[in-house]
Amino acid sequence: MAPPPLLFLLSSFFFITIPLFPSLSQATVPAAAQFSYTNAGEFGPYIVEYDASYRILPIARTPFQLFFYNTTPTAFTLAVRMGMQRSEATRRFVWEANRGNPVGENATFSFGSDGNLVLAHQNGTVAWESGTKRNAVVRFEMLQTGNMVLYDAVGRVVWQSFDYVTDTLLVGQSLRVGSKLVSRVSEGANENGPYSLVLEPSRIALYYTTENTPKPYPYFTFFDLSRSQGTLEKITMNPTLGFDYEVKNGYNGTGGGFKNPRYNSTLSYLRLGIDGNLRIFTYLITFEESGYEVHYWENTVTFFSEDDWWAVETKCQLPGRCGEFGVCRNSQCVGCPSASGGLLGWSEDCRAPELGACGGKKGGFRYVEMAGIDHFTAKYSRGDGPVTKESCAGKCGKDCKCKGYFYHTVSRRCWIAYELGTMIRVDNSTHLAYIKAPL
Ligand SMILES: *[C@@H]1O[C@H](CO)[C@@H](O)[C@H](O)[C@H]1NC(C)=O
Ligand SMILES: *[C@@H]1O[C@H](CO)[C@@H](O)[C@H](O)[C@H]1NC(C)=O
Ligand SMILES: *[C@@H]1O[C@H](CO)[C@@H](O)[C@H](O)[C@H]1NC(C)=O
Ligand SMILES: *[C@@H]1O[C@H](CO)[C@@H](O)[C@H](O)[C@H]1NC(C)=O
């Protein structure tokens, strides 16, 4: 049966108009603005961060430039570096596309007519992309801030590299609630390490997380807001090396301003380091009397330090400061706990007592008591309680993965430790540590 004429007209109308929508919104990138670069050829001759080998891409905005770099043969990261070639100062990597998912020789970084930025392996498999295929992108630009931006035909920002962080925040770059910086595991391996800086609705928190920790352990928090003060939405690092913060249902503001800069510190970045410390580095360009331009880096602020005026904590507050099982006092590693509860000389190799499959040999264990010792999380988390010490001991005792517990006899609070890490010596004998040891 032939369809009624009206229905036929309608369907042909849709047939004609539907394809018009995509072609209206899908602007294409002009040929002159497209690019494709291959990861091949000689390595650069200068020393860069992580002692990496690198290849320069012709995308730059002084002092920022795009690189392929590797610290392990054939495992390359696409990164933005900061620092100038002619300078003696080491160039540092301040943004990365593909941590944990490296590409090999002959990988390509391209920007095609579809407006998508693509990092692909030699065989064409995509390793990383901006995901902007259907967003009417017409133009790519690297800005003076180090931000890489994709624009549409009317100049709106469709995508920006500043929205994707690894372990670094540049001046002008924001961290939104729920997003985080994650430390690098080591100089040689570009994978996620155990430390993270997380923007939460009520605070900024630094966490230590390993495969043993059921929940991340906070080791420092700042900007704590009470509920009536609203919730944090976004923080942005500003040129005074503080943070501008945006608050929902409350007042926006500025915090930190760690340095009252005696110089222009717009070219700075905050880095969550391999060691869990937070540091700000500033790239300085000065002129000698002869007119010769000198470039150098200054470590402007260190959050965990004994000698930085702006420090918020000593190094003892860093979970890995004295290794897996060391005791720290005034930023110094002062010893490893002994089986009797005293301290042996500190060494990088001090290890918590070996326990058998569950608890100790044949399941048995005892607790080694130490007074005046805190876990690194005790200051920044409430633990459980008030509870009795016996209940705290029982909770750790029942849990094979528990390596010890920490107890404050005055507040009667209890912390179960799945990682001992650096333990902090305090002048308070009511702060107790109980480390599991085999019978
Ligand atoms: C990279 O591509 C070049 C040119 O096609 C080729 O000669 C070379 O073998 C390739 N390198 C690797 C490691 O596949
Ligand atoms: C392409 O190469 C990558 C990296 O070597 C590999 O992980 C991927 O499986 C390859 N894809 C195909 C389709 O062969
Ligand atoms: C905080 O900043 C945001 C973004 O600039 C703005 O929309 C909001 O109105 C500001 N809030 C107040 C209370 O000023
Ligand atoms: C500080 O340096 C930035 C980047 O080099 C520059 O854009 C800005 O104008 C400088 N500000 C002042 C006050 O000199």
Ligand SMILES: *[C@@H]1O[C@H](CO)[C@@H](O)[C@H](O)[C@H]1NC(C)=O
């Ligand atoms: C020890 O710490 C508790 C809190 O846990 C506190 O109330 C007490 O005053 C401290 N004692 C000394 C001697 O500092």
